[in-house]
Amino acid sequence: MFMKIKRRLAAAAAALAVAGTGLATTAQAAGTEQPPHRTPAKCPALTVSQGWYADNKARLQGLLDTYGRCGDSYDKRHKPLAVFDWDNTVIKNDVGDATMFWMLRNGKIRTPERGDWRTTSRYLTAPAAKALARACPATGRTLPTRTNTACADEIAAVYGEGATTTGKAAFAGFDHRRMEPQYAWLAQLLRGWSPARVKDFAAAARAENLAAPVGAEQRVGTGKVTGWARYYDQQRDLIRTLKKAGFDVYVVSASPEPVAEVWAKGVGLDARHTIGIRNVTRDGRLTARLKGCGSVKDGADSMITYIDGKRCAINERILGVRGKAAEKVQPAAKRQVFAAGDSDTDVSFLRDATGLRLVLNRNKAELMCRAYDDRDRRWLINPMFIEPKGKQSAPYPCATTGYTERDGAQGPVRRSDGTVIEDQRDTVYGGSTAP
Structure with missing residues (x-):
């Protein structure tokens, strides 16, 4: 004692x-x-x-x-704990996107069970399911997205925009603090493949994206999408130094876990220290159902490593907290000392960090409201290391619409004591100078 x-x-x-x-x-x-x-x-x-x-x-x-x-x-x-988000925090651009685009270009997405797109996500709307069924013929084991541009376009739109090519909402009925069905959908579309095969796909996409010049685009269907990625030298150095200093360093990503594992090796993190969206498996192959966390059972598909779901994953898989308690903020002595992120998806586990919280500024409202408010002097704001965003002209709407409620409604960003954060000006951005 x-x-x-x-x-x-x-x-x-x-x-x-x-x-x-x-x-x-x-x-x-x-x-x-x-x-x-x-x-x-x-x-x-x-x-x-x-x-x-x-x-x-x-x-x-x-x-x-x-x-x-x-x-x-x-x-x-x-050991003190350090936790990093992955996409646009450790690396420029999104490894989930890179994998999805590679699979579409190479015809590696499986035909849905019984040809029914509703089996791919419990949140997929009827208009989206119909649009996908019209565009993508269910005639083989995999979809012909390499040659059928209409099919590739429809999948890319639902995944990337959360809407059909005609603008109809693709997903509905989810908890906006625990689930982003577009992110989850990539993991669910890996159905039928083994984790090893998914890692092969991710490795092929990684090789292409790292070899491509900065700013490169690739064609998917009839559209052009991002075709490059880079590790941030600064974050690679920080992770390496944290490990040398005796920290236990983890990545918690909203990309599929096998995909994140392939990329995390590039900064010296093994599979045990890489956490992402996990599928339920059957006979060694991924299913379209997702593993839960805390009180959420496997197959319920209602929580992924997203906002509060990232907190749950850290508490359960790193700290060893079980059941509903994993969804709660843990005592300070148990929590991560350091956290790094770039988006509202990271805000819960960043707030839990007890030492410092590093934010790369991508103009995400809730995150920037909290970082600029900085009541405890533990937030660090840095422009993105590659292609940093310029100054956001209007203040962040912290006092009115900066926070996304569980039902998707917008509201004010509040501190832990319930007080409302005032609107915040953007002062740390690409080209800005220190005071």
Whole structure:
């Protein structure tokens, strides 16, 4: 008991130390001279400087030195936890998209069971099911998307836009804080393939996208879509240094888990440290049903690694919390010290981080409202490392429509105490300079 209390007190002191680095930023802005942070020579240090905004790199180094093996509270039996989103956080562009586009170009999507598109997603609307059935002949084991552009176009529209090619809503009836049926649909369209075959598809897509020049497009059906991807050097360096410093580093992605595993190896993370959307399997092959989390049973298809579902996955699969408790915020001493993300899909697990929370600015309303509000001085905002977005001209609508309710309605973004966050101006973006 004494050791547990001692560790928790040490962790609390470390959290205060890291938060203090945030307060230093305020002092610098006011003109107070601050001594530079110096990392002891024996401690793992970040090596990539280009692309980091203001003192973000120094604050990350402070976190490494405080919580890592050089810190007074470090215990290798209870390593500090760091969790990264994947798409557009560790890598530029989306590995799920890359895999879907490769499968469409190569005719690797299976014909739905009994030719019924409603078997692919319980949230697929009747108009979408009819549009897909009209466009895609159910005459073989796989769909002819390599040559049938109408079929490829319809699938691409439903997946990418959440609507048919004629503009009708493709999905309805889901919890917007736990499920994004467009993301889930990719995993569900992997039905009939083994995880090993899916990894083959992902590896082929990875090779093509990494070899393509920045900005390249590829043709899918009659349209053009993104055809390239790049690992962020800064994030690869950060993950490598966190591991050297003794952190337990994980990726939690809203892409299918076999796909995420293929890409995560590129930053030194194995399958055990890669979490994504998981399918229920039968006879060694993926089905169109999804594994649950917390109180959600396998096959219910109502929660994936998306917003609150990412929190559940971390709590269940990393922290070992079972049942409905996995859906709740855990005690601070158990939670991740560091988290990184780029989208509203990451907001719950970012808020759970006790040390620092790194946000790449993609102009996502709820996430940016919380990051700019920064009441506890633990949020770091950085422009995207490749093709950063420019300044959003209008303030983020935090006080009115920045938050998406479970039923999809829009409302104000609230702090943990229930108070409403004021609208926030965009100040950290591509081309912006530190204050």
